[in-house]
Amino acid sequence: MDLVKPARSYYTVHMTLAFFLGHTPALSLAEIHAVCARRGSRIAVQAWTPEVLLADVEGGEGEEGFFSSLAGVVKIAEMTARIPRAPTADDVRALLPPTSRKIFFGISSSALQPGARPAPAKKLGFAVKEVLEEEGRSSRLVTSREDTLSAVVVNTNKLLSERGAEIVILSTRGGAFLGRTVWVQPYDDYAARDMGRPQRDARAGMLPPKLARMLINLALGADGSGSARARTPAGALLDPFCGSGTILQEASLMGLHRLIGCDRDGQAIKRTHMNLQWLSSLTPAMRASNFSLTLKCVDVRTLPAQLGAGTIEVIVTEPSLGPPLTRMAQPDEARRMREELHGLYRDALHACAQLLAPGGRVVMVWPVWRTPQGNVPMDAEADAAATGLRVVDPLNFAVNPLPDERHGFWAARRSLLYQREDQFVMREIRIFEKA
Template identity: 30%
Template sequence: MSRYFFHLGRLYSISTAEILSFFNEEDIKTLNEKLAVVEIEKNFTKHEIQNLLDRIGGTIKISKIFAENIEIPDINEKIKEYLIRNYGNNPKIIFGINIINLNPNSGVFMENILKNLKKDLQKEGFSCRYLNKGTKNIEIPIYFKEKLFSDKGTEINIIKNDNKIYLSESQGVQDIDEYSKRDFSKPFRDPTTGMLPPKLAQIMINLGINSKFKIQNSKFIVDPFCGSGTVLMEAALMGLDSIGSDISSVQSNGAILNMQWIKNYFNLSNISFDVNTKDARNLQIDRKTAKTSVIVTEGYLGPPRKFAPDKTEMDRSNNQILLLYKNFFGRCQELGIPKIVITLPVFRKDREYILLKGFFEMVKKIGYEIQNPFSESFLQKYKFLKLSKRNTLIYDREDQIVGREIVVISNR
C-alpha cells in the first residue's frame, strides 16, 4: 500500500471529483484545497504514474510519500538517505527540491537544504548536482528537460500538510507544453464559437467513463455538439473510439481535420472515429452502439456574448436552450444512451451563479437522473468543497461572462 499526493488544480472541487473517477472516497485519506492524499494498493512506477497523469486534466502533479510526520532538523538526513538509496548507483545524483506550504523564510530554508545536501552527499563520495535556480522551486520545463520522470534524476517535495511535514518524490507532472501543442497546433481552430479546453475535455471524459483504471463497458465516446473535436481528440489519446457530429458543416469538417492530425501526430493508428454533420436532436447511432456509449459534450451555451445579458435576454435564452435539450435528451433516451456528461451555461451575478432553470425537472421527466459528484458523508467531511446550489460542479473564471456547469446524467 502506497500513499500519494495529488497536487490539485485551481478548481479543486472538480479536481477531486475527477480523482474519484479512478478511486473510491475512502481511498482519499486527507484533502484540502491544494492537496489530496490518496492511498493506492498497487505500487506504480514513475512511467505508469506519468501515463496516468497524462490523461487527468485536473491534477498538476502526483508525488509519492516516502516519509511523514518529520521534524524540521531531520529533513536533510531523510532526503540524503533517500537519494543515496534510490539514485546512488547513477554516475551523478541529479535532484531538485520543492517547498510547499512551509512559511515563513522558505527561501532561507531552501538555500540551507540545497547547500547541506550537496555538501553531505559529496562528503560520502557521491557526485551530485541540484537543479534549483537560486531558492526557487523547480519549474515544469526543467522537470521534463532533465528527465526527472525517469531514473536519471528526481524531484523531492517538502510539504507541510495538515500541520505535518511530509517528504515525497514527484512521479509525474502535467505537461503544459503538450496541452498547448494540441490546442494551438491543430489545423482547425475557431475562437469565435468558444472552445472547450483540452483539460476540461479530459475531466469530463473521466467523469463519464468512471474508469477505476479500466473502461467499464464503454465502447464509444459520443459528442453530438462536437465543434472542432476537442472531446474526440482527447478520447483518442485515452485509447477510446469516438463518434462526433455538429449541426455546422464548417465545424464537423474541422473536427475531421483535427482528428486526422492527432492520429498522425501521436501515431494512433488503432483508433477509429466517425464525424458527420447532424443536428443533435436527430442523433443517429444504432441502438446496440448507443447502449455501450457515453455522451461527453460541450452543450450549446447560447450565442457569443461580450456583455452579461439582462433578465429578459437571460430568460429568452434559457427557454431556447431548454427546448433544444428537451428534444435532445428525449432522443438520447429513445436510443438508450446510459450516461451523459454535459456542460450547461451558467452566469455569475453578485457572487451567485444563475443556472439553467427547469433543466433538472425536464431531465427527470424524460427518465434520467442527475448524479452527485460526492456522497453526503464526503461533503460533510470536507465542507470546503464548492458545488452549485443543486450540487453540480462549476467551471469558470472571474473574467468569464458565461461559465460552465458540469452535469453528469444517467439512466434510472
C-alpha cells in the first residue's frame, strides 16, 4: 500500500481526514471550514459527496477539541493509505489493531467519485475473517444493511476500543483510500440535552442542539474574505430570542465566557434559566468554568440602548418562524405570514447592526415556507443592506462541485437551508458581518 503518511494518533499537525456529513451536507461543509478557520488550520478539499468529505487538514492550535466541536459531522476517519487498485483482505488486515485478544471490526465503503464502485464491504469483511482465522486469531465482524456503518453501530459495538476498528474505504475510479474511524459524534449527549432538559416549548418551535452548535461555529468562523478571524471565547455572544436557551447552553459547553440571552416573553427567560441550571448540574466542566450569563426580559428593539452600541462580537439567534403548520401552506398564506413577520426581522437586523462591534457577525435563522407552487422566503438581503451589514457566503472556499439546494445550499441567496421532510417551514441560515 502507498501510505499517505504513517499511522498515528489522530490529534496531529497534518491529517488526511474523511468527514462523514450530516443530513444537510452544505451546512456540514460550511461548519468544517469555519471551525478550521477559527483554529488557524488550512483545509484542502480533495473530493466530496453528499455522504463524505475527503480533505487534508494542516496546522492550527487546539487539536484536541477539533472533532468534538463539530455538530454536523457524524464520524471522522483518518485515511492513512492510498492504493491504485481495488482493496484486498490483506489491505484491510494491515489496518487492524495489533492485539492478541479477540478483534472487533467492521468495514464502511463509499464511492468518492462518479463512476467509482464501492468496495463490497461484507464480502471483504468475511475474507478478512478468513485471513485472521488462518493466523489463529479470533474476530467478530460487525455489519449492517447499509454499506456504511452508522455512528451508533460503531459505538455500541466498541469499534473504537483498543481491540476494535472500523475500516473506511473510499473508492475512486482508479483505486481507493483506506483508513480507520477515530471519532464518532456523541449522539447520546445531544439527545439528552434535547429531550432531557426540563423546559421545552413545542408550540414555539425547538431548535435542535446540534443545529444550535453549528450556528455558533458559523458565527465564530472565518470572515467574509475567507481569512481566519480570531473571535475569542472572551467575546460576548448574544441570543436576542433565546426561547428555551438552546443556543446559550451549547455556547456554554463550547467555552464561550460571556453569554447574554434576551426575550420579550418572561416565560422564555424562566425556561432558559431552568435549562441552564439543569445543564450546569450535569456538567462539572461547566460548573468549574468562568462564563457569565445575563438574562433579560426585553424586546429586541430596545437592546442597543440597554447593552450599548458596538458591545457585542457575536449574535446567534432564531426569531419566530411563525405559527406551527400541520400542512403545506398555500402561496397566499405564506405571503401573509411573511408580511406579518417582516417588521420583526427588519427591526431585529437593525438592532443587531447597532449592537455589533466592527467585524462582528450575526447568524440568524429565517423561515422559508414550502408551498405547492414553490418556496416562499423572506427578503433578508435588502433589510441587511439597509443597516450596513454585508452578506457572508458560507461556502467561500474551494469546494468543487459547488453544493446546490438538494444539499442545503441556496447559491442565489448565499444561504444555507436546513429542513426535514415532514416540516412545512424550512430554516434559512443567513450570515452577516459588520464592516
